[in-house]
Amino acid sequence: MSEPEAPAAAASDAPPIQELPGFERLLADLSAGFINLPTSRIDAAISDALRRIVGLLDVDRANLIGFESETGAAQVTHSWSVPGVRAVVPRSVLEDFPWVMRRLQSGRPVVFSQLDELPPEAAADAASFRRVGAKSSLTMPMAVGGRIVGAIALGCLRHERAWPQDVFARAQTLADVFANALAHKSARERLEEGTARLDAIVCSAMDAIIAVDGDHRVVLFNAAAERMFGYPASRAIGAPLDHFIPDRFRSRHGTYVAHFVQTGETSRRMGMQTALSALRADGTEFPIEASISRATIAGQPLLTVILRDITERESAAREIDQALRFEQLLTNLSAGLLRAPVVDLERVVPEALRAIGEFLGVDRVVLWRFAEGEDSLMLMHWWAGAEAPEPPALVSQADFPWLSERLLRGEIVQLASLDEWPTEAAAERSVSERLGLQSLLSVPLRVDGSVAAVLSLAVLGSGRSWSEALIPRIRLIGETLANLLERDRKSRDLVAAQTEAAQFRERLAHLVRVHTMGEMSAALAHELNQPLVAIENYALAARQRIADAATDPRKIDELLIKVVAQATRAGDVVKRLRAMVKKHGIEAKEVDLEGAIRECVEMVKVDCELRSVRLDLDLSGQLPTVVADEIQIQQVLLNLLRNALDAMEAPCPHGDRVLRIGTAVTAPEEITVCVADRGVGIADSDLDSVFEPFFSTKSTGLGIGLSISRKIIEAHGGTLRAQANPGGGAVFRFTLPVATKRD
Template identity: 40%
Template sequence: MPLQTRRCRHRGSLHPRVPATMACEPSRLQERDTAVPNPDTTLPAPKANPSPHSSNAELQVFERLLAELSAGFIGLAAGHIDAAIEDALRRIVLALDIDRSSLISVDAVTGRIETTHSWALEGIDRTPPTDIVQSNPWALSCARAGRPVVFARLDELPAQAAVDKSTFARMGLKSHVGMPMWVGGRLRGSLTFGSLRREREWPDELLGRMRLLADVFASVLARQHAEQQRERVLDFERLASRTLSALLIAMPQDEARIIEAGLHDIAAFLGADRATLWEIGDDQRFRRAHHWFADGVPGIEEWSAQALPWIHARLNTDALVRFARLGELPADADADLQAMRDLGVRSLLAAPVAVAGQLLGVFSVAAVRVECDWPDELVPSVRLLAEVFATLHVRRHAERRERAAESEAALWREQFAHVVRVHTVGEMSAALAHEITQPLGAIENYAHAARRRLSGPAPDLPKVVDLLERIVAQSARAGDVVTRLRGMVKRHELQLGEIDLERLATACIDLLRGECEQHDLRIELRRPGRLPRLVADEVHVQQVLLNLLRNAIEAMEAAAPAAPRRIEVNIACVAPEWVSVQVADHGPGIAEGELEQVFEAFHSTKPLGLGVGLAICRRLIEAQGGTLRAAQNPAGGALFEFTLPVAPAESA
């Protein structure tokens, strides 16, 4: 019997997603062609003497299929899930000798039901787009109540399903099962089984297995959705980081252009129609300072706290305002609800722009044409944007009050450095987790061993003491990693003090131990003789050295096979007034003409690099009176060197 795949894949598939009914095979009302057999196509005829569908043989075949599919989805990469689901639907159709099986999803925001995956026998056309609220109201109510829709013949449908029965008949369905899929108390869709060539029975035992299979698919789709959402959040964080980085090094005359370009990019990414940065005046009216509106979407010049009392009260307490649909507003927000309708807003995400608890403005994105969801994972990035906008506001006022340009530049440089530090720690998270879990695992093993020693008839107390001392040592090791990590990510202003450069370099190398193990690398520290006294900012020097070492590790990924698998760190006193730190790798090196270009903002040789790490490193070193340069490594690869001035004798 010739077969043909019918696919409607999630997010960029062979066929666009279209509405579908939910709890019936036309519930699969999702497919785009008619469900009635094409008159120009001859359907394969049913078997002459089919075995009873209630037979144990069919149930055993389906149980084996259920077990195989359940095991096959375990640990499956997100990129392979769509293909695996469609292959599973094909196997379902063949195992049950039916005509079509489909997977339907319910949009988390709009509630719209859409076909995401489908497989049918050749000659079975797709069902046309249908508004299931009108065409299948009874089936939809069953799905929402968690009940499957099951009929072996149309005449079994109850009187209240008259509208649905008419829809099923037009589609040529003779027997159907629509099994709702629920995850976390929310209806996520339906798994449907349809027979168009003949009527058939659906035994209770088989329906029970179908429900289990629907649960398997629901879990897989929920996991896929979570991973896709995580990727979406990472993409948004990269977008926000680019905007923040540009702002933190921008000249004042360039800020407006960068902000409005950022608002456009953020709104486009989120699917919003308006993105606005509001400033509050003395009259408690919010006027737009910067904005982006989609074409054809009317703008808003200002709004007042009196018109939006509930929203203003939330923002005044430093709380986020977020709703995907107007129905999510609470009962005490009636005035705000009416104002949102008047303004044409269907979904809103608004973050307060505040400094020292004082509300200075609002950063908002709004959807006008369609509803938008705002996942929890996006909230930290949105808040970070609002914080930077708040800092911008403070800086403008500081300029108007003629604050010193040098101190302000230092503030911005450090905020930029903080963004880079947080970004660096995020990239190192896997290695840091490895560094922490190793001592924790050792602690657990030592604790179990101590318990066994104590539980014996003659406890070996000296051995128990030794085990406890090992636990203390491993605990201190994990604590050191956390302490260094906290020092990296906390906000920090320039603080000069005496530093131990050798100890600082050793700490950086320890932080990168796990990452080096992953890349089969080692870092060699060439310890100097006695160094003169140095006064510098320890956090900034650590950030610079850590950045150079991580760049060297990444460069070694492209190293020639015969190249040494090591990175050298050399600390030396190069003159009575200067101490030098060199980081040399054996990677592909840097072209002669790019040795200065690598320090330009937004110049990056990495596909996902921000291009700001070396630029901020040079600024951090220069702020302490030092220099940072790049050169060719005579042994092959690249060499970065920064110098720091020796402390004057009178400060000793």
């Protein structure tokens, strides 16, 4: 085994002198051929060179080994063998020849004429050489820029041979040539890989990439640019950049580009992403976002322009802006509608429809309501521009069968033009043509969970598309309007029903009052007879005094005053009677409750005397007023007093006959009136039943007095309940709310 110096060799082992010129020609061919050789042909040229080397140097095999700088791996990359000698396939050789690879990677050659020349530390390598049949070998490391990149190995398998100095030197030169060839290949591969990667990036880029030379002519036009502008690259390359810019911008754009080429200074329009306009092959303009950069190649400027079509983005931005402004409009409308008194809806709703129509630029906005039976649409409110016709008051489903069916299913119907009406909607299209409606948006509106109304927007004269972002908001304001109007309608219906119920209640209450007065006729006659008898007696006494000339006139005057008082007493009885039996409209006003109680007590006082019942008044004396219909409240009191007197008609099992009437403020905003008797009482099972219509504990009762009384009290916002009197008898209590103080 020898070191890098050329080994001594016998003259008989040196190659013939005639081999040397051929070897020199080989070196010259390799040195020149590898320089401009395409990458794809370098591998074939290396294999051919190894073939020539094997023939010229009379060796059996020549291998080219490559080293991996990062991992230290060593692999045969190229090989050539003489016929009869097995060629080496590309494979790793680091494991089989570890000592050889370490020596080569340190920059030292491995040369032996016989295997015995290998040192002991190369035992593994010697075994591998024997296994492959190698007898002599010359392996030279290849270096590029001081870095070992591989080696060239020459081997003899059929006989041993020496390696003279001139062969050693030429092998070194050969290693340098192959090293340069491999470096050239690697550089070309990296260049081609980078170029391919760049081409792939440019071609696959989503943005358009256009390169322009110093004359402002296109030299690169990627696939995205082809799609964006509608030009093939073959037509675009060589064309001036102005070809893709609208006429009105070309002069100014040329000035900007020229300034950028000369100075490299960017402006607000060029050099940063800025919204501009570009021109497609069909002549249409579209918005773009552009950035530009400058490079110098071979002394010539090269401008790279990256373009992005922002048509969809700007359209989306416009839709979002419109949606936000529409959202603000709807918020203002909704707030106004919710704050508006019910009586103002007839004014506020059309104003809301007008605001929607003017904002969206439509000609007519109509709010319809499905009629009972869903066979037609009834006009609720509408707004129309100056040229739009007034909508009909009623639209039959027969005129719009296809449209009505879909709306009732809750489907939105949107048509940008007449041509979008389906064939099965021939009736709708015919009506639309007659009315001049080009575009239509009909949104079904749900009230209480079911489709009850429709908000319809129409455009005359020209078609238009409807933004999907606006439809949910249109539905929202439509349902707000529909629910408010439905709430208003139900409120009106409720008021009408309550008014009608109150009128019927008053009629029935009047009948009960008349019946009550009939039952009290004996007592009333007795009460009326007393002042009449007194008037008669006072009048006779006055007549006698007048006949006596000696009578003091003051005595006669006293008698006449008494006559007037009794007449007034009788008149009060008649007045109270007339008030109770007279029909009257419901009149709620502030009432002195204790004053009303005292009037009722006066009406039953005679009856109490006739029945030997003691009246016990326990009135607060400081009660606030209540808002009520005084006659109806007195009717309730009179009914309770009459029932109490009837309950004590039979001999009282609990002692004295006592009718107690009391008042108290039982809550900050509530007054309670209590009527208690010591009569026969009410069974616990009947305490609630006594308020049911036609239920009575009296053989002669109608059974509607307490039922009417409870409804009267509840209509005034109070309650009426019954309970047993702990001392015997029954207790009825009713409450009334205190009149609210007004500032």
